[in-house]
Amino acid sequence: MEFHEGAAGPGDGVLDFSRLNLNSLSVDTISEERRRDTKQLYLNYNRLASLPSSVCCFSNLEFLDISNNGLSVICEDITRLTMLKILIAKNNRLDEFSLPKDFGSLRLEVLNFSGNRFEEVPLQCTKLRRLQSLSLGGNRLKSIPAEIGNLLSLELLYLGGNLISAIPPELANLPHLSYLVLCDNRIQSVPPQFTRLNSLRSLSLHNNLLTYLPREILSLVHLQELSLRGNPLVVRFVKEMTYDPPSLLELAGRTVKSRNVPYFPCDLPSHLLHYLDLASKCPNPKCAGVYFDSCVRHIKFVDFCGKYRLPLMHYLCSPECTSPCSSNPQSDAESEDENSVPADRLQRVLLG
Template sequence: MEGPEPAEGEHILNLSRLGLDNLNLEQISDERRKEVQQLLLPDNRLVVLPPAVAAFTQLSLLDISNSTTAYIGEEILGLTRLKTLLAKNNRLDEFSLPKEMGSMKLEVLNLSGNQFEEIPSQLLQIQTLKTLSMGGNRLKSIPAEIENMISLEFLYLGGNFISHIPPELANLPYLSCLVLCDNRIQSVPPQLAQVHSLRSLSLHNNLLTYLPREILSLVHLQELSLRGNPLVVRFVRDLIYTPPTLLEMAGRTIKSRGIPYSPWELPGNLVRYLDLASKCPNPKCGGVYFDSCVRQIKFVDFCGKYRLPLMHYLCSPECSSPCSSVSSQSESDSEDEAMAAARRMQKVLLG
């Protein structure tokens, strides 16, 4: 066996780029194994994570990238101090990880460039995880249980086959960077605007034709990448309207005329329904809507250069908004507010 590369420090053991399928970790002294905090094993031929890794009890970082690894056994569960696991560009899939991996205290996990078709359920249980990278896999969806990863700050899922963004992403209180580029996403849920910690949102090379108006409330967003979407290549306008039900018509009348109501006069379900009324954004209209509304594309200037199509809702087809025309020079108060919010963005990568 060829000797290991010189250590970069007493706490680092670098056995990378040896191209070996057996690193003979058992030959390393017990004393040395107990002092190593970073074990670097990339660019080898480790089909299975060597069981001897379990003896490196002080590990905080383990790198097995580019090693054709197809299976990680339960020995990794004994690495109770492990914070960072790098295993990109291997042959791992959802059956390659130990079932109890959710009990680990990982903070950084990089599984990009593997063969995952779904995010393993045990990973969704790691509440200490701050960074999850699974780009370049075969993922078709993001499970709603992603909301359980309450410490997540960086989520990279670019280069997959994802078509839907679950609204549960809005329940991640510390998410600051979300990368969903090079997927098949057709729409962005308005709930995403609730992630006020979001600084960077990468959506380029998807199938987006519009963004929800709520996206402008992301006041801390510094980078929004949209190039390679139909909304950049060509602007599409849409009009969809379903006539209101009798329940909605009654609700609209009560709300628009200011008729008082209370839980002592109406059943609880009707009170809750009335409390869900949305105000029409047209400043010339005092109406409200519940389930029935006109869905239109509203164009908003970004950075004084681009006109970005945002989803816009009106209470009826007759309620024409001054913002509905691309060529209109008059701007309502609501559009002024939207443009002010848009100018907060430091980078809008459309080209």
């Protein structure tokens, strides 16, 4: 069977079988030495209904492209490719039932499943501990599993063009995440835990259902690009006055925390010690109070880069912590200069 050397030239470990309309891959005409030396294999743009088991004869394969085929299943034999680092499988017919049980045992660093039929993120993918880039754009995902937080090496996560309505707080457990793409979904809010994404440089949230952002977004000091266009971000000052009175437990906890009453582990039951550790400081600079479960949702416009006014959600300890509802959102935004984002930090803010 005819095969083409890759652009790198003979001897560079590249075999290109792309665009040959293959139904199967025969390796009989390829020497054992050549199979052993091949590190990149291109099988894209063919008519493969399933991944040929003969692919596993390339024992040192590091890069495999099986995009733009008719694949509905990936065979168990792929787990024998112990050196495989990059798997590109875009634009096929794969879903959450298409992967072998032990797929998570691979040493993949880059995985691209965009343009398939996934309705759920396969849990096998959340076991790829070395994974640095995961792309599942243009699928039918309705949610992001909490197990996504297990991918501690992840630097890029692309989930644009799905049906996702919520972001799990576990996503904030990814210490190296630099590029997060969640555009073209149905997301209504961003979890405040995003403040822990210390490496985040680019956040794409355009074409969702956002009406506000958590104020914690301001703490992302490395964020350079923020895309928010196509969201129904509020255009006037909004204040939600639903407020449940604090419980006796919370009132006692507030007193202990706000007055710095000393206590020690031997003084209180473990569940009360844990409860006191959950105290949140009121963001109002004129208030020194804290809150636990009872708080007021308060949207305030703040200055982004001296050019944009964005609504950020605050959680205040009581209705008395904020000034009366202002008819001028701009003047209200200017009342808290500490909430503004320096103009030299964000390089691109896309709102419209």
